[in-house]
Amino acid sequence: MLDRTLRWWPDAGAAVAVLMLGALEYTANDWLAYYGPVRELLFVLVVAGTALAVGLVRRAPGAALLLVWVIPLCQAATESPYVLTQIAVLAVAFGTARWGGPVTVRASALSIPAAAVAVVLLVEGGAVRINFPVPSYELITATVDQLGIGWRIGTAVVMAALLGVPWLAGLALRIAEQARADLARAAQEQAKAEETARIRDAQARLARDVHDVVGHSLAVILAQAESAQYLPDSEPAALKGLLAGIATSARSSLRDVQQVLSTTRDTPDDLDKLIANLRAGGREVVSGQDGTPRPLGEEQQVTAYRVLQEMLTNAIRHGRLDGAVIVQRSWTPDHLIVEVRNAVAADAAAGSGSGLDGMRERLAAVGGSLEAGRRDEVFVAVARIPAP
Known part of the structure; x- marks a missing residue:
């Protein structure tokens, strides 16, 4: 009044x-x-x-x-x-x-x-x-x-x-x-449009993270389950070992999903863990590293981890079971270069390309790039991630 x-x-x-x-x-x-x-x-x-x-x-x-x-x-x-x-x-x-x-x-x-x-x-x-x-x-x-x-x-x-x-x-x-x-x-x-764009970007990133984590874990579990079919019945210990590996992969997947949802970040050592988990699943993995490793920024760490995760997932899904997956990391003055090679059948069907698009978007967000394609019977994916 x-x-x-x-x-x-x-x-x-x-x-x-x-x-x-x-x-x-x-x-x-x-x-x-x-x-x-x-x-x-x-x-x-x-x-x-x-x-x-x-x-x-x-x-x-x-x-x-x-x-x-x-x-x-x-x-x-x-x-x-x-x-x-x-x-x-x-x-x-x-x-x-x-x-x-x-x-x-x-x-x-x-x-x-x-x-x-x-x-x-x-x-x-x-x-x-x-x-x-x-x-x-x-x-x-x-x-x-x-x-x-x-x-x-x-x-x-x-x-x-x-x-x-x-x-x-x-x-x-x-x-x-x-x-x-x-x-x-x-x-x-x-301001409202920027907030909406920020929310949608966060949703898109979350969807990519969940896609990468779940897709990779399921591919590893699938590879382990397929390997169990070739074990003789006379080796129950080996079968138990594979089942234990499947359980470990499932727990790792749940942990990774929890990390994604709680926005926790992975460390550079997780790249070695990704390779080790794939090797433990029964796939032959040849890994090498050139140059002097150095710390990456937080965003670059997450990008390197998710991109390698998607690369390995594609290698498991579309690669030959009897072929080795080659992972090479090279450190240059300006970049960390991650290259993944895997053998594919000559008549193998091409994927949908959504995984490659997701990797390109991740890398573009930090100033990186991706080259991917088939060379005869080998699929090669090369990611360049800016390094300080």
């Missing part, structure tokens, strides 16, 4: 200022006594109506515009004198352009030339009497005569300028406020 009252204080203050101006004009002029008590009452009503229009212009600009038209028309009809306090209509011109609705703004714009013409007609008809001091009157008439535009056009121009300047100022502030609101809305929408 108090906050609502405080919002009215500027409007009430402006109305009180107009009333005080009217009171000052009343006490400073003795010509009102010439018109009698009825004209004095009309003077008070004119001042009060003008103050009301100024007080309403922010909250009800349409009503304020209507008041500043009704008051002078009633003065003309009753032959009441026009008073200096009515200069406060300039505040109404400002307010209608600043706070009015579309209809009020258009109506106030049309009111400016209409008011200028109305003043000329009222002055010409004798309804408005302007009592300037003689020197001032002669100066005004001389200036108008020198311009050669006549008193009618001169009066209309002056009136239109008096009303037009505050109206344009209100319109300029209105446009500036609207521009600020549009900028704030655009910034809000941009």
Whole structure:
């Protein structure tokens, strides 16, 4: 309630200022006594109506515009004198352009030339009497005569300028406020779009991580299960060993999924663990490393791990069971190069390519690249990861 009252204080203050101006004009002029008590009452009503229009212009600009038209028309009809306090209509011109609705703004714009013409007609008809001091009157008439535009056009121009300047100022502030609101809305929408893009990117990364972890683990488990078919029945210990390996791979897969969902990061040593797990699954893996290993950034570590994981998954899925998987890591001054080779059958069907696309996206995110393709009966994938 108090906050609502405080919002009215500027409007009430402006109305009180107009009333005080009217009171000052009343006490400073003795010509009102010439018109009698009825004209004095009309003077008070004119001042009060003008103050009301100024007080309403922010909250009800349409009503304020209507008041500043009704008051002078009633003065003309009753032959009441026009008073200096009515200069406060300039505040109404400002307010209608600043706070009015579309209809009020258009109506106030049309009111400016209409008011200028109305003043000329009222002055010409004798309804408005302007009592300037003689020197001032002669100066005004001389200036108008020198311009050669006549008193009618001169009066209309002056009136239109008096009303037009505050109206344009209100319109300029209105446009500036609207521009600020549009900028704030655009910034809000941009922030929302960036947040949406960030969430979708995080979802895409999570989906790739889960795809890589689950796909790799299932491929290793599948390779182990297929190896069990070739064990003779006379070697139960070997079969138990393979089943234990399958259980280990499953536990490792669950752990990796938990790590992905909890956003924990893997270390560079996990590259060796990936190779060791594949070798433990019964696949022949030849691994080598050139150059001097050095620490990678956190993002590069995760990328190297996931890319090698997907490379090994593709090798298990599409490679020959009797062929070795060759993993070569090379350290150059600028990159860690990971190369995976595996033999494939000549008539092997090509994969969907989603795994390769996922690896390319991962590597591109850290400034790396991927080259992959078949060379006769060997599939070669080479990943380049920037290294400090």
